[in-house]
Amino acid sequence: MFMLIKKSFAWFITSIVLTFFFIPLVAEELDLYSIKSNASVSSLRFSQNAQKEVLEKLIIRLTNPNLTNAKNIINNYFPDPSRYIKQFQPDVNGQGSIVIMDGESVQKVLLDAGESLWGIDRPPIMVFIAIESGLGEREIVVSDSGFNSFSSSINLDKNQPIKNNILSIAEERGLQIIFPDMNDRDQEVLNFSDVWAGFLDNMLDVSNNYGASNILTAKIRQDEIREHEWRFYFGKDVISFRSNMDQAIHRVANLMSERYMYSGEIPPNEIFINFGLVDSIVDLGEIHLIFKSLSMVESYTINEINQDNIFLNVTYNGPRSDLELSLNKIDNIIPNNDLIRNRRTHNKNQDILNFNIN
Structure with a gap:
């Protein structure tokens, strides 16, 4: 009976994937193509200079300003x-206007012109800023919601200018920035000393709660007005540097764009991913949501269904290690290292990642 149920489930899965899975993923990060302009609606309608300004802002988001003009x-x-x-x-x-650009068409022109692009693959960055203000006052910059949750409505967040500055540059470059709430759950894991000393494990524990695997930290002292110590935990890399706040965010954006940039001459990567212990339509839905949440994944198709295993052919941008790291951080799947690491297809060996539904 068990085998019959499994076979029936496999048949049912096969019957629906034609309409459900054999489609490319569409990016939900529409804000990437939304530009703030100081120009009025009237200027945008009639002034080519105003139109060029918003187009320039989009191109800066999609490219690396160090490499393009x-x-x-x-x-x-x-x-x-x-x-x-x-x-x-x-x-x-x-003041000004919000402009929605035809980002897909802009990217096509840029690729046809031989430019390299940084597209929708924009993993969020967790930002931990430790401030030592003197007289023993030490704190971590918290999110607006975190500040409002434990402060009176009449109190002002003295760190708001820092957050506004970082978020403004992040918006200019198309970065997803997250500040911690530092709620009770966060404070059980992380304190000021962890950020100041660079205890990565504790910062990663908190970052995972916010869906971020890349971490940017800063140590700000009252007597250091212009330059601060920064550390960017980017995948398996750790980049330490000193700079002012504006330069730090631009540097992070450039580092990320260099890793994720692609051109028309470089096709997306491909990999097989096997999910085991797929027992229900709920599991199938979880797999769909997993890939929908990963911005570096362009598309995926069902390659094979075998009992409770589903083999997917996945196309993605960026390094394989980043894809594996992102998948390893998802709670409802676990790596299965007992299965083979590659399989032969189309007369060549292709890499494969193996996971079980948890």
């Missing part, structure tokens, strides 16, 4: 920048 690119390849503006509206949270 957005103004030259626009002059050479975008004679009519208005064609790449989908819509715009007044910014209800401030």
